[in-house]
Amino acid sequence: MFRRTILTTMAAAALLLGCTAPLHAQQQALDSITAGELRMHLAFISADEMQGRDTPSPGLNMAALYLATRVEAYGLTPLMPDGSFYQTIPLSRTVLSRTSTLTAGGRTFMFPTDFGASGSTAADLTGELVLVGYGASDAEAGWDDYSGLDLQGKIAVLLEGELPEGHALRLGDNRRLRSMRTFTPAGAGAVAVLNVISPSRERAMTGAEFEVSTGGVSWPAGASSPPRSSSGGEQRGGAPRGGMQRGARIPVLELRHDAAAAVLGISRAELEAMFARLARGERIEGRALSGRQATIDLETDTLSEHTQNVVAMVPGSDPVLKDEYVVIGAHYDHVGIRHGAYPDSICNGADDNGSGTVSMLEIAQAMTIERPKRSVIFVWHAGEEKGLRGAWWFVQNCPVPLEKINAMLQMDMISRNDHDSICLIGSHFVSSELDAAHRRVCDRLGLIAIDDKYNDPDLPTNNYHRQSDHYAYHSYSIPATFFFSDITPELHTPADEIHLCDFDKAERVTKFVYASALELGNMPRMVALDRNPEITQRGQRISTGR
């Protein structure tokens, strides 16, 4: 019913304007945006094969390749100086080096064959050894391996025993038990934990190596929020800290049994005997191994890597206005794999933000049927989930002058919740004319209603404005609108999957954004910067957050 009304309205408008051709083309372009094609693209982007599109990751690169291949097929123009659809973001990654060693009992053991270590933080320490048996302390189970032991400045040695079925310690939460065995020594002042792996893991490790942790990624300064111009009160983003920043800040090593026997100064047979006692549910009495010490030397390597935004352009149809731009953006990354999640561990990010990602493909295709006078730049951002990294990188390394960007339209989650409305955030924070343009288009199309519940810069109850990519553009005084269908219970879990997406809604939101981009691309002048007295020109770094 809505659609019949639109057609009638558009036909009347065409008659009034006396120019049926552009409107006909615009309708053709709108008609090219379909729920079926959105679903097809999303089936690829949110597939398990993308491995949750973490930044950086091979899955994200595969998604980027899909986007670049599509826009090339549509005939879009590369915008980057090297003629590529990729805007490269250089990264570095720190991993534990294979030169890392553990020395004890006159022998030196190597990472990752003799011992494993999580995280990627360097360490160089020597400590006396304290055997803490199974390494648990659970009052309810009547078990305490730590009483009477002094761990201050010492290295705790734990035995990852396999307690018998039905043992009191096995009745509780396994995850809690695991973290307790690591954190209790740290809390008692130990400088490191050596966890001797269980006999079954020892058997399974024959000929194998411990996993080398993927390590922490360091982002270049240009992929972070820069300091604000006046107050300078905002913290610089910079590199994240290493892998041991939470909880136990001490090295936790996993030991194979040869290394463990040398560390403890016992034979393999004596070690197996201790595991046999644990298997019967008996406690191994903890004790300081006076005179015995170990040296842990963890070294790191820095690897150069990269990720990318995907950037493409539809050149404007007007010889003058084509040097001004409308930017359409969405993040195509997600949060990767959630270890330990059951029964599925891949966070497919269908709504977040596969929905915005594929919506942009449909808009790109529609733009090849009917494009505006200004050029339209498409930016699929990487690393949004890591702190709007790709968006900060784009605005701080922008291939076009920021002063020439009329407005930015951003989609992040557009396929869920209320079937007939879409939340707008930020549409009137910088320019009343941007907001007015959306409302004109909304009324004309009659496809979907605008929900303004979050569209208030002073709303204390939500911070969504600062939590998605448009915020980086907004911070450089570019009028920007965030299209958002609100959060869902499945957000950032493996359950955010394609079958929950409302493609009929996504189609209508996509048409709304496409038509808004046309409107903003065709108006005689760029929208006025009339809402924030601090903002006098685009490209200016503003000192307030809104």
Ligand SMILES: [Zn+2]
């Ligand atoms: Zn998102």
